Amino acid sequence: EEEEEEESAGVDSTGATPASYASSAPAHSGGGGNNLLDLMDDEPAPVAAPAARAASAQAPKLLPLVSAEAGHGISISGALVKNNGQMSLEMHITNSTATPVQSLAIQLNKNAFGLAPSNPQINFSNSISNGSSATASLGLVATPQMHNPADVSGGIQAAIKNLASNNVFYFNIPVSLEVVFAAGASMEVGALAAAWKGIEESLEVSTLVNDLPTVDLEVIKGKLGAKDIAFVAKRDVPGQEGQQVAVYFFARTVTNAQLFIELKFKTGMNLAKVTVRSTNKHLSELCKVAVAKLLI
Numbered sequence: 001e002e003e004e005e006e007e008s009a010g011v012d013s014t015g016a017t018p019a020s021y022a023s024s025a026p027a028h029s030g031g032g033g034n035n036l037l038d039l040m041d042d043e044p045a046p047v048a049a050p051a052a053r054a055a056s057a058q059a060p061k062l063l064p065l066v067s068a069e070a071g072h073g074i075s076i077s078g079a080l081v082k083n084n085g086q087m088s089l090e091m092h093i094t095n096s097t098a099t100p101v102q103s104l105a106i107q108l109n110k111n112a113f114g115l116a117p118s119n120p121q122i123n124f125s126n127s128i129s130n131g132s133s134a135t136a137s138l139g140l141v142a143t144p145q146m147h148n149p150a151d152v153s154g155g156i157q158a159a160i161k162n163l164a165s166n167n168v169f170y171f172n173i174p175v176s177l178e179v180v181f182a183a184g185a186s187m188e189v190g191a192l193a194a195a196w197k198g199i200e201e202s203l204e205v206s207t208l209v210n211d212l213p214t215v216d217l218e219v220i221k222g223k224l225g226a227k228d229i230a231f232v233a234k235r236d237v238p239g240q241e242g243q244q245v246a247v248y249f250f251a252r253t254v255t256n257a258q259l260f261i262e263l264k265f266k267t268g269m270n271l272a273k274v275t276v277r278s279t280n281k282h283l284s285e286l287c288k289v290a291v292a293k294l295l296i
Contacts, residue, residue, distance in 0.1 A: 060090055065171050066160075072167035073097030074104075074160070080140075082179045087115065087140040087254075089173060091122075092133060099164045100127035106138065108173075109157040112283075113180045114147035114255045115140045142180070142254035149255075152282045177253070177286040178294065181228035185252040189233045192248055196260050199277045205284045206275040209292045215265055215272070217247060223294055224249055229261065243267050251287065259287045263295075 062077040078091040095101045104122045108115060118139035128134050156173040187195075214220070221231045229251045237244040249261040257280055264273040274291050276284040 062090065062092055063174065065091075065173065066169060068094070068096050070171070071160075071169045072162065072165065074101065074162055074167075074169070076160075076171070078173070080156075080173055080175055080179050085183050087142075087179060089138040089140060091136045091138065093128065093136060094133040095128040095130060097162075097165065098130055100129045101162060101164050102127040103163045105161040105163060107159050108146070110146050110148035110151070111156045112148060112151040112153070112255075113156070113175060113253065114142045114144060115156060115180070116143055116146045117141075147255050149280075154282075154286060175286075176293070177283070177290040178227040178229070178251075180253050180255075181251045182254050182256075183228050185228060185250055186230050187232055187250040189248075192232050192250055192260055195258070196248075196262075196277055199260070199279060203279065203281045203284065204275060204277045205281065205288050206273060207288055207292055208271060208273050209295050210271045212270045212272060212295055215270055217245075217265075220247075220263070220295065224291070227290075227294060229291070229294075237264065240266075249291075253283070257283050259283065261287065261291060263291075 060079040060081045062079050064075075065078045066074065066076040068075040073096045075094045075096065076091055078089055081088055081090055093101075093104075102124055105120055106117055106122060107120060108117060118141050122136050122138060124134050124136070126134070153172070155175055157170065158173055159168060159170050161168045217234065225231065229249050232248045232250050234245060234247045236242065237246050244264060244266045247263045247265070249263070251259045251261065253259070257278060259276055259278045262273075262275040262277075264275070265271075272295060274288055274295070276287045276291070278284045278287070
């Protein structure tokens, strides 16, 4: 793997940034510590929660999260998304119980992304009767108190309490890493080169992405930029001038983890090699998957 030949710009070897979060949770984040049962043992205090709102015109692809059996009659499909910088869990909820559902309480475990609900209660403007469904959008915020750097699950453990029946059920929310990239991330060429060199090669991950719909670098820069993956630099690969080009990008998560991304393209081939380096190999793996998906 050829190394970037720019000189160090005086950053430390990890390219670390100050430990501040992109956003902070309100006083009641719905986190409740390590144990999901902390919230579910008691009825949540009344809050002025917004009513569940309809899905946006460009609805995300929802995945099955909770079956009716696991949810004691409540089934949920959903997806973690980001729109206009706001992270949310978009849900489609169906009630197959005999009792109408007006409100649900939700709690997330501490997680690798530091995410917590902006409000621990999901209210529906109209109760969900037997056999009916409704959509809900749960706003999420990043807060240091919810960050668990040891979590390598790639998802977020959640619990919901049906306030009509007091039944509690548990499920996992898959996370696609681009959702937790912070807006406005940028880096100078020299700083990226120094950070890249300062990370051990053993922490590097890579994959080959075939059958790209385009290898137009401007289109690719636009695709990644729309997901808060910032373009940094482009260069010919040494010894392969005019034949192979390397393009470098930078992303930062809402927990301030930094990810350095290299894309290599070869003239006449609609494929790319994606390489990611960071001090957290687990996040690098998630980033590799996210970037590969965005290129397709």
